[in-house]
Amino acid sequence: MNTAPSMARQTDAVVIGAGFAGLYMLHRLRKLGLNTQVFEAGDGVGGTWYWNCYPGARCDVESMQYSYSFDEQLQQEWKWTERYPAQAEILSYINHVADRFDLRRDIQLETRVTSADLDENTGRWTVRTDKGEEINCRFLISAAGCLSAARVPEVAGLADFKGKWYHTGTWPHEKIDFTGQRVGVIGTGSSGIQAIPVIARQASELVVFQRTPNFSIPAWNRPLPQEEQDAWKANYVEHRERARNTRSGILYQYSLRATADVDEAERQAEYERRWQRGGANFTHAFNDIFINRVSNDQAAQFVRNKISSIVRDPKTAALLAPSDHAIGTKRICVDSDYYATFNRPNVKLHDLRAAPIETIVPEGIRTASDTYALDSIVFATGYDAVTGSIDRIEIRGRAGVALKDKWSHGPKTYLGIMTAGYPNLFFITGPGSPSVLTNVIVAIEQHVDWISRCIAHMQASGQTIAEPRQTAEDEWVKHVNEVADQTLFPTTKSWYMGANIPGKPRVFLPYVGGFGNYTVICEDVIKAGYRGFAFSGQPQPA
Ligand code: NA7
Numbered sequence: 127m128n129t130a131p132s133m134a135r136q137t138d139a140v141v142i143g144a145g146f147a148g149l150y151m152l153h154r155l156r157k158l159g160l161n162t163q164v165f166e167a168g169d170g171v172g173g174t175w176y177w178n179c180y181p182g183a184r185c186d187v188e189s190m191q192y193s194y195s196f197d198e199q200l201q202q203e204w205k206w207t208e209r210y211p212a213q214a215e216i217l218s219y220i221n222h223v224a225d226r227f228d229l230r231r232d233i234q235l236e237t238r239v240t241s242a243d244l245d246e247n248t249g250r251w252t253v254r255t256d257k258g259e260e261i262n263c264r265f266l267i268s269a270a271g272c273l274s275a276a277r278v279p280e281v282a283g284l285a286d287f288k289g290k291w292y293h294t295g296t297w298p299h300e301k302i303d304f305t306g307q308r309v310g311v312i313g314t315g316s317s318g319i320q321a322i323p324v325i326a327r328q329a330s331e332l333v334v335f336q337r338t339p340n341f342s343i344p345a346w347n348r349p350l351p352q353e354e355q356d357a358w359k360a361n362y363v364e365h366r367e368r369a370r371n372t373r374s375g376i377l378y379q380y381s382l383r384a385t386a387d388v389d390e391a392e393r394q395a396e397y398e399r400r401w402q403r404g405g406a407n408f409t410h411a412f413n414d415i416f417i418n419r420v421s422n423d424q425a426a427q428f429v430r431n432k433i434s435s436i437v438r439d440p441k442t443a444a445l446l447a448p449s450d451h452a453i454g455t456k457r458i459c460v461d462s463d464y465y466a467t468f469n470r471p472n473v474k475l476h477d478l479r480a481a482p483i484e485t486i487v488p489e490g491i492r493t494a495s496d497t498y499a500l501d502s503i504v505f506a507t508g509y510d511a512v513t514g515s516i517d518r519i520e521i522r523g524r525a526g527v528a529l530k531d532k533w534s535h536g537p538k539t540y541l542g543i544m545t546a547g548y549p550n551l552f553f554i555t556g557p558g559s560p561s562v563l564t565n566v567i568v569a570i571e572q573h574v575d576w577i578s579r580c581i582a583h584m585q586a587s588g589q590t591i592a593e594p595r596q597t598a599e600d601e602w603v604k605h606v607n608e609v610a611d612q613t614l615f616p617t618t619k620s621w622y623m624g625a626n627i628p629g630k631p632r633v634f635l636p637y638v639g640g641f642g643n644y645t646v647i648c649e650d651v652i653k654a655g656y657r658g659f660a661f662s663g664q665p666q667p668a
Pocket of ligand 1: 273280294312313315318335336337338457478507509621
């Protein structure tokens with residue numbers, strides 16, 4: 127462990143990442159009078175929305191809700207053009223925010239944080255970057271994102287492929303045109319399901335390599351008329367407040383009825399109404415879909431029926447219909463023309479369960495049954511979710527213990543905000559918080575506000591070090607697991623469970639107790655004098 131900070135530049139706070147979380151954190155830290163340095167690996171701000179510029183990339187939360195609420199003028203003035211915002215529009219919005227609040231002067235782009243070491247004597251962190259810099263700070267805040275460690279699976283032969291290959295999560299910023307090409311897409315999660323219809327319209331041939339079919343609900347995306355936006359904006363503050371009290375931080379229609387409360391005809395009518403409305407609202411048709419397997423399967427069967435009514439080839443339709451997991455326990459997808467794309471003559475579905483990829487060859491992909499000649503391969507194979515972006519930084523806390531080692535059996539945090547043994551290290555939407563189960567901007571704002579209040583409390587009381595107590599952390603971890611075990615989520619091998627990464631511990635990563643409930647818990651902790659946290663002060667000067 128190298129903790130010598132003598133040559134390091136001094137600052138009050140370092141924020142890792144300049145996406146939605148990092149930008150708002152910087153804004154709040156400035157208001158607290160803290161000198162802050164943000165490091166961002168990309169050559170622009172935007173985080174997830176900077177990297178994910180693949181064809182068809184779009185948010186699955188509606189535009190009017192997927193934006194910051196912290197500034198009334200900002201939310202009144204910004205105009206969205208579509209029901210669901212496309213990646214480019216979200217990126218313009220984030221850039222607008224960076225300029226509007228003069229954030230860029232404290233953001234260093236193209237710089238990846240590689241390590242952070244705690245000096246127990248001073249309670250300060252020494253942060254190092256891939257540019258060889260060292261910076262010493264009081265507060266270290268990870269805004270590194272839940273879905274930012276993109277994962278290309280180890281497939282033999284990739285280095286020999288003669289064509290071009292891409293990952294949806296690290297897509298190049300120049301325009302990629304697949305016109306006339308033979309393209310293979312591996313992966314049918316949200317990213318694949320969004321990219322496939324767009325690539326199919328360009329490519330001469332498209333082969334979709336599917337390991338697990340996913341449930342997808344149509345977005346019915348459309349232009350967003352001015353009147354609709356104005357009507358929403360007339361009550362923006364109230365809408366936001368109501369959203370914060372919901373299970374996912376999104377104004378869906380959360381049903382109060384259980385599936386068995388209504389007869390079959392009414393059930394089907396409700397599913398149909400939600401299918402026609404579009405979006406992830408579908409999974410809230412009844413209040414027991416996430417906890418009762420029978421109820422879940424009825425909702426799932428509705429979607430399977432839809433798939434077979436859309437996809438003309440019965441064999442392809444059957445392959446596209448998920449039957450191995452409960453609907454919603456892998457993140458539900460929201461699409462534009464996904465299933466209908468398989469009616470196109472230039473699109474073929476390859477079932478990797480029947481015939482896995484054996485190797486990539488210079489000309490394409492060889493599976494156990496076929497060899498496909500391809501000009502380009504798109505990996506839509508997901509992320510080392512929630513913990514991946516934190517794990518790739520060497521973080522050493524008390525006694526030089528690496529965070530990776532502390533978390534080797536799964537992440538352990540108190541409220542998903544801090545972890546014992548790592549004082550003054552905060553996570554925005556960290557493991558054990560609602561994070562990926564919410565409208566993540568709502569979750570980000572709540573965490574940033576909470577962290578800011580915690581730091582303000584320290585400033586007011588002359589304390590300089592905050593750390594969760596081990597007992598509080600143990601209780602929280604237990605609670606996170608107990609709540610997850612009451613749902614169907616742990617029954618599925620998903621990235622929520624770490625199951626997509628070989629060797630990653632199988633632990634349910636987010637907090638599924640509901641965003642509204644979670645915020646009440648966080649407020650109660652503050653009201654009880656930051657219950658579960660220990661504060662200390664007067665460290666030696668750095
Ligand atoms: P996801 O949801 O993790 O989807 C990844 C897809 O890639 C999924 O279908 C995987 O199949 C498939 N995959 C992963 N590894 C392989 C290998 N080795 N071979 C074949 N297929 C593979 O990532 P996305 O980027 O689509 O979405 C992530 C989130 O971003 C999304 O939920 C939104 O929140 C935004 P599997 O299911 O593991 O069998």
